[in-house]
Amino acid sequence: MQEQQIKQFKSRLQIADEYASEMAELFKINKEDILKMTRGSPRHCAARFCVYEKLRDRKWSYPLIGQTLGRDHQSIFNGVRQIKDARTNPNNRYHEYLKEVGL
Numbered sequence: 001m002q003e004q005q006i007k008q009f010k011s012r013l014q015i016a017d018e019y020a021s022e023m024a025e026l027f028k029i030n031k032e033d034i035l036k037m038t039r040g041s042p043r044h045c046a047a048r049f050c051v052y053e054k055l056r057d058r059k060w061s062y063p064l065i066g067q068t069l070g071r072d073h074q075s076i077f078n079g080v081r082q083i084k085d086a087r088t089n090p091n092n093r094y095h096e097y098l099k100e101v102g103l
Contacts, residue, residue: 012060012068019054023047026101037070046086046097049079056080 010018017031024031027047033040034048055065062073062080069076086094087103 012064015058016051016055016065016068019051020047023050023054026103027097035069042093043097045079046083046094049083049094050098050103052076052079053083 017035020031020034024034024047027043029044029047033044034051036044039045040048051069052065055068056062060068062076065071065076066073082092082094083098086092086098089095
């Protein structure tokens with residue numbers, strides 16, 4: 001019974017990887033481009049920021065997301081802030097990408 005319970009728990013990296021796969025499919029990009037340390041195109045950034053936002057929705061702290069994904073907490077904070085703004089502000093550079101994928 002205990003083995004079964006242990007298998008139900010996912011590591012932080014597995015959870016982040018699942019969200020990255022989900023966003024990669026939605027944005028029609030490679031998952032690796034979301035998880036890369038380089039910035040990439042605005043489309044890649046929008047997908048990455050959506051992953052950050054989903055992890056925040058799970059009540060993960062900014063430092064925990066940063067530690068899991070190899071970034072500093074300020075980058076995570078800025079990404080979440082950009083995506084929240086992009087949802088309501090058509091002048092935000094990521095607005096068109098969110099609209100395109102229906103987020």
